[in-house]
Amino acid sequence: MRIKKRRVSCRCFQVPLVVLGLIFLTVVTFSLFDTGPPKPLAWHVDPIHRKRVHNFVQDLLKSECRPTFARKGVEARLQFSFPVTDPFLWRDTMLTPEMFKYPPPFGFRDMRGNLKDVLSLLPAPSEQQKKQCRRCVVIGNGGILRGLELGPLLDQFDVVIRLNSGPVRNYSKDVGNRTSIRMSYPEGSPMVWEDVDPDLEFVAVVYKAVDFKWISAMINRQSVSLWDWLFFWQKVPEEIPVDLSKFRLLNLEIIKQMALDLLDLPTPQPRLWGWDQNVPTLGMSALNMATYLCDEVSLAGFGYNLSQKEAPLHYYDSLPMTAMLKQNMHNVDREKTFLQSLVKEGTVSDLTGALYCTFCPS
DSSP states (O other): OHHHHHHHHHHHHHHHHHHHHHHHHHHHHHHHTOOOOOOOOOOOOOHHHHHHHHHHHHHHHHSOOOTTHHHHHHHTTOSSOOOOSOSEEOTTOOOOGGGGSSOTTSOOTTOHHHHHHHHTTSOOOOOOOOOSSOEEEEEOOBGGGTTSOOHHHHTTSSEEEEETTOOOTTTHHHHOSOOSEEEEOGGGSOSSOOOOOTTOEEEEOOOSTHHHHHHHHHHTTOOOOHHHHTTSSSOOOSOOOSOGGGEEEEOTHHHHIIIIIISOOOOOOOOSSSOSSOSOOHHHHHHHHHHHHOSEEEEESOOOOTTOTTSBSBSSSOOBGGGGGGOOSOOHHHHHHHHHHHHHHTSSEESSOSSOOSSSOO
């Protein structure tokens, strides 16, 4: 009987090792065959449409800025929700019970210790002189940006927000050079850092428990442990080269408010793995964040037209629009309807006209 027990114990120990070995081999295989980003799809832009886009953006930048305009428009839709006190969490942020009601990315339930550890590394909020009225542009990664040559105009906004690893180098003609804020989660962050703005802020977004380990490692200029590294679904950067004073941790109430109060998505339910299409895309969360940071908010590179199957999904790669059909985490139809309503009522501006074109001929 003792021999049998030893065999069972040995097998129980071997199974996790085999699983970890398979995961390691899979990651190594993908790394070996990674030949870099593919070339963008060829895409033609009507020069007349490009001119209309430029005229629209130029007129917007020349117009008088309206203080707190975007936030007021969003809050008019919030009947049973209070505004978020601060879109970021700081070292001295007072933690409330509401922050721990749901698990990430809607809250920090069962992660109070992890949250406090990261907050202890972050700076206290600094007193900054804010321009009287600021305009934000949230630049999505949509293929609609390709060929519009909006870069120089996008650079004229007061705050330029970029998402995930959306590249700048080699694409500045279409997407500009400036980056005021880059907002991302570990797997989406740039492997090669191209942002050069000295005042750039990096906004880290927590989607799962292990993200705290990565954020801590980036702040402390350390490497993520091999064990933690196995829990990311793709390779994560080994460095975020911004000063400690420029690190920001997103208040997950921003995501919760967008998901539950604005998009009216289902409340989070316990699951073994993943979510039920109730997680907003990062662009939607960035939009909500922007309404707290700026007075007027514009969008560029938003809107998926799934009827144009061969159109580029992103401005920087060869994925066609049909690739979006394979995702099952985000409710892009509901998001598009919501964004269209914001643009139609004038709460935000759609610079590229993919959501609702206010400057296109009828």
